[in-house]
Each structure stands twice: as C-alpha cells, then as structure tokens.
Amino acid sequence: MKKVVISFIIASFTIVAHAQDAIQIIRKADSLTKEGNYTEAIALLRNNETLFEEDDELGFMYCDLSFYYLFTKDFKRSEQAAQAARQALKIDSILIVGAEIRLAHALLFQRKINKAEKIYNKLETTYWFDITALLEDFEKLEKANVVPKNAQNDFERIKKRMEKSTMK
Secondary structure, eight states: OOHHHHHHHHHHHHHHHHHHHHHHHHHHHHHHHHOOOOHHHHHHHHHTTTGOHHHHHHHHHHHHHHHHHHHHOOOOOOHHHHHHHHHHHHTTTTTTTTHHHHHHHHHTTTTTTTHHHHHHHHTOOOOOHHHHHHHHHHHHHHTTTTSSSGHHHHHHHHHHHHHHHOOO
16 A cells, blocks of 8 residues: 555656646747747757646647747648647637637638638637737737738738727
C-alpha cells in the first residue's frame, strides 16, 4: 500500500512539474513575440510540445503557435496548428474561439475566402463572443504587415464589417 501511495505522490508531482514547465514555456514564447522573435517562439513551442499533456494545454499551445505562424507568413502551418487546437479544445466551445479566429485568419490569407467567411460569420453571430479580440488581431496583423497583398481587399471588407457589428 505504501508503494502505491508513494508512486501516486511522485506521479502527481511529475504532472504538476510538467504543467509548471509548460506555463514557463508559454511565457517565454510570449516574451519572444513581444520582441518580434516569432521564429524563435515557434521553435521553443515545437521543441517542448511533450510538456503540454492535457487537451486544454495542448490546445492553447497550438492556438498560440497558429498565431505566431501568421507573423512568419506561413499561413499553411498556421492553418494546421489552428486545426490541431480545434481538435484539442473540441470539448469546450468557449475555449475553441481562439483557434477559430486563428484558423479564419490563416484561411483568409491563403485566399480560402469562403471557408474564412463562414468562420467569421459564425463568430459574429455568437452571442458571447467579444469581437474586440478579433479586431485586436486584425490591428496586430496589419501593423506587422502580415496581410498578403492579394488578400488585402477581403481583409479590409471583413474588418469593416466586424467594426460595424461592434457598433450595434
């Protein structure tokens, strides 16, 4: 019985240590992006994926990864990371919103307009969704000159529509 209890305690400490390590990695990646080092932040998350064991931790990591890929203009990988985040967060519709936003951006920038519009429309009509988070993303992406020239018109059109819906 003692061995079982000790094994359980050791396993519990290991899980807590992994969670703490995962939090540290997320914070470090976030600080790298504040310095404009998106490639380093991506590498940091990718090299430490095994620390993210729970679905919600993994989902948030992939959601961040998707956003960082947008800033490197690797829209396909951004889409893939957003899809992975959606899969990990599928049980919680509130948490999945970040992944949906990132997926819509990645699709828009790849000129998959119909798919992107479908997601933006769904977000716009979700009663608990705060569109200001989406508009903040648009502002960051625009400021960093991420929006491809061939997607600029659709980006502006969607952005204006979202801005109007905040005025309702």
